Amino acid sequence: MDENLIFDLMRQALWIAVRMSAPLLIVALVAGVVIGLFQALTSVQEMTLTFVPKVALMLAVFWVSMSFMTTLLASFFTDQIVPQIVGH
Template sequence: MTEGLFYDTLRQGLLVAVTISLPILTVALLAGVAVGLFQALTSIQEMTLTFVPKLLAILLVFWVSMSFMTETLQDFFRNALIPLIAGA
């Protein structure tokens, strides 16, 4: 394995990691901003109010995008890593 091939595979792996995590992180950011705005407007400073809606939103998006994540990882392993391991 050459150095260039190693770095290219590493770059592909990082791109897959970013692609997979982007929906969950985006929803967590939007839910956090929405709850923070709600707390600022109503002066409610309850700690569980920030945690529960964000957790529910993350779980919902994870459940919806689980097939996309699985297909992306399988495609990466099937097309990038397995040929490297097999030496093809």
């Protein structure tokens, strides 16, 4: 296994990590902006108002996208990592 192959596998693994985390990060960003705007408009500065809805939305999105994440990670290991281990 040469270093170009290792760098290519690492690049692919990082891209998989970005694709897996994107739904959660996008929901956290949108929820944070919406809640921040709500707090700015109403002058409510409660810390739990920012934390609880954001965590609840992220858990809901994680629950919905779990199959996508699992399929993506399993296909990466099946298609890329396991053939390198076997020596294909």
